[in-house]
Amino acid sequence: MKNIKLTIMYDGSRFLGWQRLGSEHGEKSIQDILEQNISKLLGEAIKIIGSGRTDTGVHAFAQIANFHTRSTMGLEDIFRTLNHSLPEGISITDIEEVQKEFHSRYDAKSKTYEYHIDTREVANVFTRKYALHEPFSYDINAMKEASRYLIGEHDFQAFASRMNDDRTTIRIIESIDIDKEEDEIRISIKGNGFLYHMVRIMVGTLILVGKGKMKPEDIKRILESRNRKNAGPTVSSVGLFLKRVEY
Amino acid sequence: MKNIKLTIMYDGSRFLGWQRLGSEHGEKSIQDILEQNISKLLGEAIKIIGSGRTDTGVHAFAQIANFHTRSTMGLEDIFRTLNHSLPEGISITDIEEVQKEFHSRYDAKSKTYEYHIDTREVANVFTRKYALHEPFSYDINAMKEASRYLIGEHDFQAFASRMNDDRTTIRIIESIDIDKEEDEIRISIKGNGFLYHMVRIMVGTLILVGKGKMKPEDIKRILESRNRKNAGPTVSSVGLFLKRVEY
The missing domain is CATH 3.30.70.580 (Pseudouridine synthase I, catalytic domain, N-terminal subdomain)
Incomplete structure (x- = not known):
């Protein structure tokens, strides 16, 4: 076998x-x-x-x-x-x-997701299916500052779409990288596991910070509240990529 | 008006x-x-x-x-x-x-085309329609060296698909940039004008150099021959982008 x-x-x-x-x-x-x-x-x-x-x-x-x-x-x-x-x-x-014991799900140590945002006024025709089209002159530094509050071991219940089967809503986020190149923002999030819709809600929240509708330090309060209603919206799956799984 | x-x-x-x-x-x-x-x-x-x-x-x-x-x-x-x-x-x-005199074609001073080559063993599913899938471990330095022979004012008849209406086959290539990032090569070519299929034949020729089937210095001989048969193949339009027109 x-x-x-x-x-x-x-x-x-x-x-x-x-x-x-x-x-x-x-x-x-x-x-x-x-x-x-x-x-x-x-x-x-x-x-x-x-x-x-x-x-x-x-x-x-x-x-x-x-x-x-x-x-x-x-x-x-x-x-x-x-x-x-x-x-x-x-x-x-x-x-x-x-090895015969290897199991893709149980043995995964970390995963990295990447989210793409097309910031052009008119959507880039080449990334229509591969990026969220959300034109704005984002404050990237504020987004980076906000992302730092998400790094580390936290209870991410406020960043999960619903109660799920997971025994715990505690996860470790190892790194978040936010880069802007020409008219595309790429947000790369590495963690030891993710709750349902967690990446998409984190990105939705970072977008609010980038638009000035939320302050970087609000993230701390949202995490502590453990209430989904305080975080930003769940953004579309269109811009989300599973980039890497580490074992 | x-x-x-x-x-x-x-x-x-x-x-x-x-x-x-x-x-x-x-x-x-x-x-x-x-x-x-x-x-x-x-x-x-x-x-x-x-x-x-x-x-x-x-x-x-x-x-x-x-x-x-x-x-x-x-x-x-x-x-x-x-x-x-x-x-x-x-x-x-x-x-x-x-201004009422502006004419998109007659007033164009230069154009930049970019060609994308997907070098992965298995085609990248996201660039299937936007890059030529031609797996190989290309010699990028040889390609860069070859490209230098194409820069400047030359008779590009060897790099044109057929006799065309153009009065002259002399053109000026201002720059050629070749970059490899992860598994994609991007060749950017700026010139004052291009003959029919000229970019695609230049790329087809640079690919032969990158594969070691032609030497960088062969470009000089091909240009001088003014014979289409000596240049490389006309690559597919799939990887070709009109990137910029300058006035």
Whole structure:
């Protein structure tokens, strides 16, 4: 029995999110598409384990997943054949055999998400599906200052969309980088785990700070309140990328 | 009579190139779409003059065009209404009134084109329509060295796809910048004018140098030969962007 780890890039605008939807569902998730293609290729029913779900519309530069197989097909063959059979918008960018205990979700040490904001007055036609179009002359320094309050170990309940299955709402944010290049702001957030919609609410809150509608130091108060209503809006998935998963 | 200058951004993968195709033609060019939308908006038959044509598939960050009108509609109104009526993939990014003598094509002093090459083993799903996928570990320094032979005033007949209407095949290339960031090479070429397919043949030739199939100093010989057969292939329009037009 081999355990195979895949690195997957996908254009979230073309699919119904990561999570398995099941065969009774008409349309397909990215996990469904991968399982069907791999099962067909290897001639056995394959279940793949992702590092975590991504919602509809969320993109991935490097999602990680693994699956177990009895197949003796070589990795290079799987890599090439699978990439040929996958639809436009999903690519396997790396494949490797890993220890049989490796688990994409349980073993993930940290994840990095990146959010793109198009600040042009008229939307950039090339990033329409890959950036939130929200024109404004943002105060980047205020956004950076605000982001510092989010770094570290905190109870992020105010930054989660709903009560969820997580036993705790405490997470560690390792770093937040905010860069502006020409007319695009990129916010990169690395943490040991994320609550439901957490990145999108953090970005929605940083946008309010960048627009002067909230002060950097308000973040402290929002965290302490542990009340979702005090944070900013949940921004669209259009600008969100899963950039890296570390083990 | 006002003379109005437009800056236009378009995703070339969605349209049949810049050049007017005429009403008997089923599909539409970008020029056709702009003329129809502006004519309808201003209530008079508008002809627009572009800085030059771009072939099918070629993108533009900032194409320039101008048109004359008797309309008294304000520029802000034209800008906003036009952007609402244009199809996804074409945007007006700037509008201004210019002197009545201004001519987008005749007055252009220089143009800058940029070409994107995706060097990843498996194509980046986000740049499939915006970069040539040509995986290789390119020798960037050799490409830069080769590009220096192209800079200056030369007879570029060897870098033109066919005999054309141009009175002369002499052009001045002001600069060529080659940058590699992560898995994408960007080649930016600025010149006082370009022959048919000239940028795409220059890039095709630089790719051969980057792959070690041609030496940097071969460029000198190719230029002197004035024979198209000696230069590299005409690469696809997929990675080509009209980046800037200077007046």
